[in-house]
Amino acid sequence: MKRFIFGVILLAATIKDIVAMTGLSLGTVSKYLNGHQVKEKNRVLIEESIEKLDFNVNLFARGLRTKLSSNIGFIVPSLELTFSTKIVAIIEKILAEHGYTVIICVVTGDSKVDKAKLQNLVYQKVDGLLVIPHANHQFLQQWLEVMVKSIPIIVLDRLFNSSTVQHFVLVDNANAAFKATELLIKAGHRDVGIILGDRGGYTSDERRKGYLQALDHYHVPIKDEYQVYGKYLKAEGYKACEQLLKLPNRPTAIFVTNYDMTLGVLECLNEHILQVYEDISLIAFDLDEISKVIKPNLAIVTQPVEEIGYYTAEEILKSLKGNHANPEIKILECSIQQGASIKEIN
Amino acid sequence: MKRFIFGVILLAATIKDIVAMTGLSLGTVSKYLNGHQVKEKNRVLIEESIEKLDFNVNLFARGLRTKLSSNIGFIVPSLELTFSTKIVAIIEKILAEHGYTVIICVVTGDSKVDKAKLQNLVYQKVDGLLVIPHANHQFLQQWLEVMVKSIPIIVLDRLFNSSTVQHFVLVDNANAAFKATELLIKAGHRDVGIILGDRGGYTSDERRKGYLQALDHYHVPIKDEYQVYGKYLKAEGYKACEQLLKLPNRPTAIFVTNYDMTLGVLECLNEHILQVYEDISLIAFDLDEISKVIKPNLAIVTQPVEEIGYYTAEEILKSLKGNHANPEIKILECSIQQGASIKEIN
DNA sequence: ACATAAATTTGAAACGTTTCATTTTTGGGG
DNA sequence: CCCCAAAAATGAAACGTTTCAAATTTATGT
Incomplete structure (x- = not known):
């Protein structure tokens, strides 16, 4: 029986206490605890006992065996x-x-x-x-x-x-990127930049794949300089964005494929006094809680x-x-x- | 000794393996493992053995005792x-x-x-x-x-x-709130709203205390209707903001005392087509990573x-x-x- | 060298389970 | 009412530590 003094547990009940209370054997009680068949009469007995004793299996002992x-x-x-x-x-x-x-x-x-x-x-x-x-x-x-x-x-x-x-x-990164890029193309953009994660990274490659498929599908010419890589970090998003902005004919729309990088991109645009929508279109990834607070509200790809x-x-x-x-x-x-x-x- | 087959561990080494390898007793090895004094010669022996066997204390067994x-x-x-x-x-x-x-x-x-x-x-x-x-x-x-x-x-x-x-x-919530409010007052605001957490909540009360102290210190009249409560949630921030905006003479500045509520406030201002800075001044709490991406950059209280x-x-x-x-x-x-x-x- | 105190070592017991070979109970068929 | 197979119960052994009283070794002072 668990014993209390001023509400503090001194000694937790063990299977042996159940054994003492029910008159059953260790083995039987253990079997019950592990979901094996036990006679109805004994099941009731054990359950009552567990309840009364406030018994909990000792996970250390169990772990030692199992x-x-x-x-x-x-x-x-x-x-x-x-x-x-x-x-x-x-x-x-x-x-x-x-x-x-x-x-x-x-x-x-x-x-x-x-x-x-x-x-x-x-x-x-x-x-x-x-x-x-x-x-x-x-x-x-x-x-x-x-x-x-x-x-x-x-x-x-x-x-x-x-x-x-x-x-x-x-998640189907390629398809998500396809749809995001498609959205930009259908709005009339033909100079679409993409800011990707590490070159060779799985998600990065997949998202790039979808991007390229979309361009291809809508017969938009693919330009290497519109594809910029970086780590999935705010600072790298900033850098990547600058790189795109520096281009002689800079993209009219950017697809940023990561949350943190998007923060960097927004900061970069802010500093270059470029307005999202007005000066440059944007679609981002995963910005859920904050996409609405940013003005204008950002279009985003949301992962489930x-x-x-x-x-x-x-x-x-x-x-x-x-x-x-x-x-x-x-x-x-x-x-x-x-x-x-x-x-x-x- | 740990035994491997194709790189998979079959059997982890135990203290007994160390005993067998060193010729010492269980007690001595255990003492070493628990940071007690052991003869130099034996220490070396045990450490070599641990290294060779790739021994790790079994936490289940230890836990069972301790x-x-x-x-x-x-x-x-x-x-x-x-x-x-x-x-x-x-x-x-x-x-x-x-x-x-x-x-x-x-x-x-x-x-x-x-x-x-x-x-x-x-x-x-x-x-x-x-x-x-x-x-x-x-x-x-x-x-x-x-x-x-x-x-x-x-x-x-x-x-x-x-x-x-x-x-x-x-954290010193009261002092932080004092300084935040002070900043607003020093910028000339005398109608300063505050959006607080749950009435009676600890952080909420402390932040309110600092706010009131600042008003008092600078002899700015305190108005009950400028103090709005809600849960620390985006939706409640939205509601609280609306409540402030509805006031006959609405505050010229708002101190939002929580991250999530701030998101709600920003969304609310967006929808009411109110510009931060231009139409209403704002200081927020804890917005660190995103304060810079919001235009204009938000003044914020940062917790350490x-x-x-x-x-x-x-x-x-x-x-x-x-x-x-x-x-x-x-x-x-x-x-x-x-x-x-x-x-x-x- | 010797006595004695201090420092180490020793090994059995205990922690609370699960497991498994054995024994006991149960229930159905003749 | 008996037999037998199936189901359930039994309890000792094992899991790998820590602990502790007792035994042994080492260090100290004379």
Whole structure:
């Protein structure tokens, strides 16, 4: 029996207390706790006892035998992207309903630091792993390749080639970029710049692909100087924007393919005293909460973060429940939110 | 010895393997692992062995004896406030350097849901707790009062009266609000509105206090209708703003005391076709990353999130190391970032 | 060298589960 | 009412640490 003094627990109840109270054996109670068949009469007995004792399984003891922790690790490149935090929040909520907790692990990209963090995490503390890879994820990827053999892993946002990691949840970046670019073209723009992430990065390449397809489809000439690369950072967005503005015939519209870069672009336009819409058209990515406060309201591509969260949570739960072999590449669609940042120049 | 097949760990090394390799006893090795004095010769022996075996303490077994997990729980009201996520990120980084991991727990304010989450967390999974309370935190507070007797707890952002919880890290909200209001007054504004959080909420009351002090200090008449309350949400900021705009002689300047509410205010002004600066002056809270992209740049009060993070991490580490009795209320200062959103109307 | 105090080492017991080979109970058919 | 297969219950062993009283080694002063 849990014993209290002034409301503080001195001693938590154990299975042995249940045994003492019910007269059953350790084995039977344990079986009940793990969802196995137990005689009706005994089930009632045990449940009453659990209730009275306020019994909770000791996870240390359980883990010692089973090597399971009821924790899920969530590896993110940063906590300052709403994309990541929204997904973490949704998943934390769902997993909590199933008795799991979420351990956050921010990877820096510095493989030395990351290695220690990941090692500790995976060897002992988590039953499964959710991963939003860092742009610079070579080390992480190698690590995952090995780890996925011992625990279920789902990778979000980025696809990579791997014979072992096979469970991905992605958005259709190419199609989203196609539609965004299309929107600009249909408004009459033929000089459309695009600000991309790292050259060779997965999302970057996909978004570029969609952009090129759209130009091609509408017979708009492709110009290399309109495609600018940078890291997914505000400062790099600023730089990329300047680069486009410096061009002899600068684009009349820009597609910025990332949240943070968009902030940089807006700051850059501000400083160059260029008005969105009036002087230059814009469509951005993922700006959800703030697209409306910016004047004019920005047209944006919105990733289905909620759907990503729900789907991923369900999938990892399935994997944890033993269905270890349903790897899949899931691709979800983005939507486009109209704004007042695209000028018709027919 | 850890045994591998195709790079996958089959069996992790245990203390017994070290015993076998060094010829020492369990007790000695354990003592070494826990930082106690061991003969130099043996220290070397053990360290070599650990290295060779790639030994890691099994945290389940350790926890079974010690009831310690090397996890810290971080309770946040939401993951969509940069205030919270920045602090979480900083603290996660520092704690990781000390072998701790961070379990995220988002409380909803629904005490039924929260209770189950917190229970699980505290009874078994965490050695300490960091808490950014929800605005509606009665239940949470009661819970903390009891829990702090068994593990160290530090509360951030909000102060509350408690005979047990005594460790707080706060910012000087009153002073920050004083300075913000002062800035508006010095620009000649005498009709200064303030949009506050929940009536009776800690931060809300403090910020109001500073606001009133500033008005009083500069002999500006105080008007009740200029003080509007709402929840710290974008939608409520919108509503609050409308309320101020509807007033017969509406304020010439508004102090918005929260990030999310500011977004709502900006949207509201946009829709009413009111220009910040030109039509109405504004000073906001915590808008850091986006204050620069908004035109005109907003003047903002910035909370020292980095400092809060570093300080809190150090404090919880101290508490975990046994210095269990250094409760303190730490108050950090905010800074003000000038912008172009305040019009001189002398 | 010797006695003694101090510093280390030792190893059995305990932490609270799960597992599994065995034993016991149950219920259906003849 | 008995037999037997199936279902359920049993309880000892094991998981890998930490702890602690007892034993051993080392250091100190004479």
